[in-house]
Amino acid sequence: MTETSQKAGAMNRRQFLSDTAKTACGVSLFGLGLGMYSQQASSLPPLAIRPPGALAEDQFASACIRCGLCVRDCPYDTLKLGRFGGDVLTGTPYFIARDVPCEMCEDIPCVKACPTGALDPELDDIDDARMGLAALIDQETCLNFQGLRCEVCYRICPLIEDAITLDLQHNQRSGSHAYFIPTVHSDACTGCGKCERACVLPEAAIKVMPRKLAKGKSAEHYRLGWEEKQKAGESLVNPDVEHQYNLPKGVQYDHGGKGLIKEKVDAVPFGGNALDTLKQHKAEL
Amino acid sequence: MTPTNMPGADRIADAGWLKAHEWLLLRRVSQLSILGLFLLGPLAGIWFVKGNLSSSLTLEFLTLTDPYVLLQSLFAGHVMQSTAITGALIVLAFYMLVGGRVYCSWVCPINIVTDAANWLRKRLDIKGQGLRFSIKTGYWIFAMTLIVASLTHSIAWELVNPVSMLYRGVLYGMGTAWLIILAIFLFDVFVSRRGWCAHLCPVGIFYGLLGSKSVLRVTAMNREQCNDCMDCFFVCPEPQVIKPALKVLTDDKNPLIQSGRCTNCARCIDVCNQNVFSFTTRFNKQDGMHLQKQKEIMP
Numbered sequence: 001m002t003e004t005s006q007k008a009g010a011m012n013r014r015q016f017l018s019d020t021a022k023t024a025c026g027v028s029l030f031g032l033g034l035g036m037y038s039q040q041a042s043s044l045p046p047l048a049i050r051p052p053g054a055l056a057e058d059q060f061a062s063a064c065i066r067c068g069l070c071v072r073d074c075p076y077d078t079l080k081l082g083r084f085g086g087d088v089l090t091g092t093p094y095f096i097a098r099d100v101p102c103e104m105c106e107d108i109p110c111v112k113a114c115p116t117g118a119l120d121p122e123l124d125d126i127d128d129a130r131m132g133l134a135a136l137i138d139q140e141t142c143l144n145f146q147g148l149r150c151e152v153c154y155r156i157c158p159l160i161e162d163a164i165t166l167d168l169q170h171n172q173r174s175g176s177h178a179y180f181i182p183t184v185h186s187d188a189c190t191g192c193g194k195c196e197r198a199c200v201l202p203e204a205a206i207k208v209m210p211r212k213l214a215k216g217k218s219a220e221h222y223r224l225g226w227e228e229k230q231k232a233g234e235s236l237v238n239p240d241v242e243h244q245y246n247l248p249k250g251v252q253y254d255h256g257g258k259g260l261i262k263e264k265v266d267a268v269p270f271g272g273n274a275l276d277t278l279k280q281h282k283a284e285l
Numbered sequence: 286m287t288p289t290n291m292p293g294a295d296r297i298a299d300a301g302w303l304k305a306h307e308w309l310l311l312r313r314v315s316q317l318s319i320l321g322l323f324l325l326g327p328l329a330g331i332w333f334v335k336g337n338l339s340s341s342l343t344l345e346f347l348t349l350t351d352p353y354v355l356l357q358s359l360f361a362g363h364v365m366q367s368t369a370i371t372g373a374l375i376v377l378a379f380y381m382l383v384g385g386r387v388y389c390s391w392v393c394p395i396n397i398v399t400d401a402a403n404w405l406r407k408r409l410d411i412k413g414q415g416l417r418f419s420i421k422t423g424y425w426i427f428a429m430t431l432i433v434a435s436l437t438h439s440i441a442w443e444l445v446n447p448v449s450m451l452y453r454g455v456l457y458g459m460g461t462a463w464l465i466i467l468a469i470f471l472f473d474v475f476v477s478r479r480g481w482c483a484h485l486c487p488v489g490i491f492y493g494l495l496g497s498k499s500v501l502r503v504t505a506m507n508r509e510q511c512n513d514c515m516d517c518f519f520v521c522p523e524p525q526v527i528k529p530a531l532k533v534l535t536d537d538k539n540p541l542i543q544s545g546r547c548t549n550c551a552r553c554i555d556v557c558n559q560n561v562f563s564f565t566t567r568f569n570k571q572d573g574m575h576l577q578k579q580k581e582i583m584p
Contacts, residue, residue: 023419031429038433038441061439062361065354065369066449067340068457072326081453083460090444090460091339091453115340115348116358117366 045087046209048094049191051079052102052129053111053120057210063118066091070110070119076103079110097193097208102131104158104192127159132191133214134164134184134206142205144180147171153195153206154182162188164195182206186215292519293556300558308551315391323456337452338392339443340369348372353491354449357442360434377495383549385496389482389489390522390550394451398466399482402473403522409474416477418484427487447481448488479522483546497545502567503553505530505540510559517553517562527553531561540572541565 044050044057051070054060070093071079078100082088093110095102104126111119123129134153136142143150144166157164164182171177184206193208208214229235245253252261296305303310323341325331334343340350350372355365380388390396430442443449447465454462469481482489505511508531517531518524526544529535535543554562 019419020421023422023425027422027425027429030426031433034429034441034445035433035437038437038439038444041444058438059363061437062358062434063363063365065339065350065358065440066443066453067336067350068453069336069340069342071457072332072335081457083458083462084444084450084454084465085461089439090462091449113342115342115350115366115369115372116363117369118363121366 041089044089044094044210046213047096047098047207048082048088049097049102049132049193049208049210051093051095051110051119052104052108052126052131052190053114053123054093054131055118055120060092060118061089063116064092065116065118067115068093069113069115073109073113075105075109076100078102095193097132097196098204099197101193101197101208102129102190103194104129104190127188127190129190129192130211132193132208133186133211134189134191134193134195134208135214136182136184136206138205141201141203142182143200144182147173147177147179149180150200151180151182152198152200156194156198158192158194159188159190163190186211292516293558295514295558296516296556305555308555312391312550313397316394316397319392320394320452320455323452327456337449337456339449339453340372347375349376351449352377352495353488354440354443356491357430357434357440360431361438361440362435380492380495381499383501384499384547385492385494385545386489386548387496387501388492389486390548393448393488394455395448395466395469395486396482398451398470399473399479402470403479406474406478411475411478414478415475416480418477418480420484422484423487423490426485427490430487442487446488448486483522493545495545496547496549498567499545500566500568501549502565503542503547503549503551503562504565504569505542505561506563506565506571507559507561508533508540508572511561512559514558516556516558520552520556522550522552523547537570538572539570541567541570543567 038061050057050060051074055063066081068081068091071081078095079093080095082090082092082094084090088094106126108123108126108129111121111123113119114121136153139145151166154160154164154166162185164184166180167183169179169181171179191208191211195206196204196208199206225236243255247253250263252263253259254261293305322334323337325333326335332345334341336342338351339354340348342348348368348371350365350369352373355369355373358365433441445465447462447469450462451466454460454466473480473482477484505527511531517527521527523544523546526542526547529544530540530542533540549564551562551564554564
């Protein structure tokens with residue numbers, strides 16, 4: 001090899017390395033941006049609900065190819081695709097319950113339309129769908145919480161008496177009425193959003209949110225005594241000692257029954273202290 | 286630019302404008318009618334084909350899936366169900382037959398945008414390449430999309446992919462996706478000649494790899510007739526693919542354009558006034574047979 005060609009070779013190598021480094025840097029920066037954008041975009045806004053059978057959000061982003069076939073097969077135009085620049089991951093399906101809720105079709109056409117399995121094909125009963133969870137999020141404005149009988153959310157629920165029940169509570173304000181408290185049960189609620197759609201308030205008091213947001217979780221070691229007692233058939237704390245009330249003479253307490261029971265005590269005509277006797281008479285009157 | 290030095294001017298003069306734009310027009314018809322078939326649904330309620338280029342359902346039975354999206358999904362950690370995989374295999378087989386980047390020149394909607402940008406670039410008389418990219422840049426970006434997919438467990442590229450974005454936008458609602466399309470248009474006009482399709486787009490890289498062994502090919506079979514007018518180089522979106530075939534630079538003296546980067550757009554066939562180029566299969570390595578036959582018929 002001549003000196004000049006060696007020099008040319010060196011230049012080429014240098015050129016090659018610098019070109020490669022330039023490209024690698026540029027593309028890596030682009031990739032970093034893309035990765036960060038995808039991470040940021042993958043946080044679903046709280047009121048965007050995925051279609052029935054959608055995989056968990058982190059899996060969904062890898063499984064959904066953004067073809068929109070579920071949107072096309074939804075007979076109620078419930079589903080929409082996230083748009084570039086919007087809050088929902090670009091091209092992925094969602095719905096806003098307050099706009100158009102899921103009508104819970106029995107044949108679940110959206111799941112059937114999905115070619116990739118992002119909507120789980122094993123979902124064959126729409127009642128098993130867990131799109132989100134309804135939560136009566138604002139007790140201050142909910143009419144039933146004011147003692148009124150609105151309960152539209154309860155009436156419209158496709159799984160009435162399973163997903164939403166009305167729980168009776170004493171209305172202390174009126175003293176003689178009941179509150180009919182709409183109560184959502186997470187073991188039955190599909191998150192279809194019909195309750196949120198139907199709420200008569202200008203801003204719904206009951207809202208459907210992704211289950212992760214709406215649902216709390218009790219610690220695994222928690223045990224509820226009365227449930228454990230029922231399961232075991234007896235108290236787990238032995239022996240089950242009857243509670244002793246430390247009461248004045250002649251007074252008894254019936255827990256869960258009559259309450260405080262005062263026995264009629266023969267009044268001592270003239271006790272050691274006349275004032276005490278007088279007070280006792282006054283109290284009995 | 287005067288019409289006489291425009292690439293293909295000789296061809297237009299000799300064979301007429303229509304003949305000199307035959308394949309270009311066919312491509313436009315192909316690109317627009319595929320989009321049109323998709324649009325029939327939302328616009329007219331005729332659901333001949335549903336979905337978009339990522340995955341579609343034709344006549345309620347034929348599922349077609351973009352194999353590149355499927356590959357990204359695989360890297361992101363999801364194994365698709367058989368419907369999508371079958372759809373991707375059909376698409377794969379089709380492009381291995383007709384040429385991978387036939388997707389780019391006959392289907393992709395961005396091709397219309399970048400062709401328009403290139404046309405405007407010529408009209409504005411912007412000379413040269415502009416911003417240069419290493420030939421390998423596209424491959425880097427392609428690899429990057431797969432790496433980002435596997436790191437974020439998300440088909441991240443589809444968040445910004447202008448190809449699927451344009452289709453999805455037209456069919457389902459654009460959002461601000463038109464900004465990306467506009468950015469690519471302006472990039473190709475002012476920054477880099479054919480910058481997007483020829484250098485950066487990873488979709489093109491994928492289909493190029495797919496098409497590197499594809500059956501349908503453009504051949505410079507009649508290269509002896511070449512008069513070095515350079516028109517084919519001017520119109521070709523990937524001019525580097527022509528040279529080895531036209532100038533007999535390969536070891537086996539093969540007249541086939543062998544690079545997977547060739548999009549089979551056939552603009553070279555359109556503009557060549559010497560009938561150098563034609564479509565053939567990769568198994569046909571005959572050189573100048575056209576000529577010889579013609580000479581036999583008309584001695």
